[in-house]
Amino acid sequence: MPSPSTLPQSFRLDGKVALITGSASGLGAAIATALAQAGATVACHGNRRPATETAEAIGGQAADFRADLSSTTGPExxxxxxxxxxxxxDILVNNAGTIHRDAAEDTTLESWQQVLQVNLTSVFQLSQFVAKDLIARSAPGKILNIASLLSFQGGIRVPAYAASKGGVAQLTKALANEWAPKNIQVNAIAPGYFATTNTEALQADETRNRQILERIPAGRWGQPEDLAGAALFLTSRASDYVTGTVLTVDGGWMGR
Incomplete structure (x- = not known):
């Protein structure tokens, strides 16, 4: 990504406040850093792991917040x-997520509901709160949801996760349709296989790691910073005529 001083004005986020959920580490931290470098004041969210380190590393007016999005009252x-x-x-990035791995026949209702609450319901709740405030202020806004390759594919042993991410893709389109006339653009990024703590087990599994890399045309795992450019584009004025899209950032996985 270009240095902050060389960014075109349409990519600048000066004066904007951006809330990035799940930004204690990984993709969320990389997105928070990129938006801050473009001039935004960032609100970094964490839960079990606080986002204090992310906010401190960014500096300036960045601040960390803690809330449990697995609770129906957490988003509010x-x-x-x-x-x-x-x-x-002004900008909401719904990045927080969770996953539960188990055979479909053994997945408990409690596990199902927790995944859906964090990955889908909280996304709607936060989007609703932010949009209501933007509309009341007659202010433009950006909502960026983090979807997944499993927004398109079914996966194995992750029925709740696949259902939630499929829902995120459709929710993105539905909200985009309603809020475009109010100058609020709603888009999503569907990351491919990224090297984060959530995928450590896959990276450590020699067979699965090999199979994954063989399928990715780029021949490598994505790094959190690989998401920064797409996130900045979809949260800046550069994407004012882009809404309701799900952008894959996957090293070519879906085109294979």
Whole structure:
């Protein structure tokens, strides 16, 4: 990504407040850093792992917030905290997610509901809170959801995750349709296989690691920074005529 001083003005985020959920590490931290470098004031969210380190590394006005998105009251709590601190949210990045691996016949209703709450319901709740505030202020806004390759594919032993990410893709389109006339663009990124703590087990499995790399035309795992450019584009004025799209950032996986 170009240095902050050489970014075209349409990519600058000066004066904007961006809330990035699940930004304690990995993809969320990389997105928070990129948006901050473009001039945004970032609200970094964490839960079991606080986002303190991310906010401190970014510096400036960046702040960390803690809320449990697996609770139905967590999204409202998070939005209230950020709004109280900064007075507004112009950009929302719904990155927080969870996964439960088990055979479909053995997946409990409790596990199913937890995955759906974090990955899909909280995305709708936060989007709703942010959009209501933007509409009340007659302000433009950006909502970026983090989908998955399993928004398109079924996966194995992850029925709740696949259902939730398929839902994220459709929710993105539905919200885009409704809020485009209000100058709120809603898009999603579907990351491929990225080297994060969530995929450590796959990377360590010699057979699965080989199979994955053989399928990726780029021949490597993605790094969190590989998502930065796409995230900046979809949260900046450069994408004002882009809405309702799900952009794959996958090293060519879906084109294979």
């Amino acid at each position: 709590d998070l939005f209230a905290q950020v709004h109280a601190k900064f007075g507004k949210v």
